[in-house]
Amino acid sequence: MRIATWNVNSITARLPRLLAWLQSSGTDVLCVQETKCTAEQFPAAELREIGYESAVHADGRWNGVALISRVGLDDVVTGLPGGPEYGGVSEPRAISATCGPVRLWSVYVPNGREVTHDHYTYKLAWLAALKDAVTADAAGERPFAVLGDYNIAPTDADVWDRSAFEGSTHVTEPERAALAALRETGLTDVVPRPLKYDHPFTYWDYRQLGFPKNRGMRIDLVYGNGPFAGAVKDGYVDREERKGKGASDHAPVVVDLDV
Numbered sequence: 391m392r393i394a395t396w397n398v399n400s401i402t403a404r405l406p407r408l409l410a411w412l413q414s415s416g417t418d419v420l421c422v423q424e425t426k427c428t429a430e431q432f433p434a435a436e437l438r439e440i441g442y443e444s445a446v447h448a449d450g451r452w453n454g455v456a457l458i459s460r461v462g463l464d465d466v467v468t469g470l471p472g473g474p475e476y477g478g479v480s481e482p483r484a485i486s487a488t489c490g491p492v493r494l495w496s497v498y499v500p501n502g503r504e505v506t507h508d509h510y511t512y513k514l515a516w517l518a519a520l521k522d523a524v525t526a527d528a529a530g531e532r533p534f535a536v537l538g539d540y541n542i543a544p545t546d547a548d549v550w551d552r553s554a555f556e557g558s559t560h561v562t563e564p565e566r567a568a569l570a571a572l573r574e575t576g577l578t579d580v581v582p583r584p585l586k587y588d589h590p591f592t593y594w595d596y597r598q599l600g601f602p603k604n605r606g607m608r609i610d611l612v613y614g615n616g617p618f619a620g621a622v623k624d625g626y627v628d629r630e631e632r633k634g635k636g637a638s639d640h641a642p643v644v645v646d647l648d649v
Contacts, residue, residue, distance in 0.1 A: 401425045417644070424454060432456065483499070521571050537612050578616070601633075612625065
C-alpha cells in the first residue's frame with residue numbers, strides 16, 4: 391500500500407500536476423494540505439474520473455485539508471476534536487478516515503507566524519489538542535498515522551541552516567516539545583530517504599533560489615503508530631515533483647507499507 395502526504399499550495403493551481411502524479415506514482419491514499427478552495431470547488435469529479443474518491447474539509451481560505459483514496463474512505467471525521475479556534479473560527483486543518491486497513495489523519499498545523507504573535511500560541515494549543523485527539527488510535531493495534539504539514543522542523547538537521555532561523559518559528563523548543571509529546575502517545579517519526587543530497591527536505595521557499603540551492607526544511611511529516619511504522623518498507627521525498635513551472639513549494643512524501 392502506498393500512502394503519501396503533500397501540501398499542494400492550492401489544489402486548483404496544482405490540479406493537472408496532481409492528477410498526473412497520482413496516476414504515475416501509483417499512490418493509494420494521498421493526504422492533502424492547503425487546498426485553498428471551498429468544499430464545493432474541490433475537484434472531486436476529476437479525481438473520480440481517475441479512480442479516486444475524496445473527502446475534504448475546506449472553507450476557501452489559505453488552509454483546507456483532504457484525503458484522496460482508491461482503497462476506500464470510511465468513518466470520515468472533519469475537524470480537530472477539542473481543537474482551539476482562531477479569531478472566533480474553527481479552521482479546517484484536520485480530517486481523518488479509514489482507508490482499507492489503516493486509519494489516517496491529514497493535518498495542516500498552524501504556521502505560528504512569529505514567536506510573539508497570538509498565532510504562535512494558537513499553534514501550540516492546536517498541537518496539544520491534536521495529541522489528545524489521537525492518543526487512543528496511536529496506542530491501538532490498527533495501523534494508524536498522522537500525516538501532513540506540521541510547520542515544525544523536528545531537529546536542527548531538518549533545516550538547511552539553523553542560524554538562518556534564529557528567533558523564528560518552526561524551530562523553537564516549545565514547538566519541538568509539542569512534537570515530542572505527540573510522539574509519546576506511541577507515534578514514530580517515519581523519516582523518508584532523500585532522492586538527492588544528504589537530507590530529506592520537503593519544503594523549499596520560492597524566494598532566493600531556495601530550491602536550486604537546496605535551502606530546505608523537513609516539515610512535512612509522517613507520524614505512525616507501532617503497527618504502521620513496523621509495516622513500512624520504504625519512504626522517500628519525491629523531489630522531482632518540486633521541479634518545473636507551476637510546482638508547489640512542498641514535495642510529496644511517499645511511504646510504502648506491507649499491510
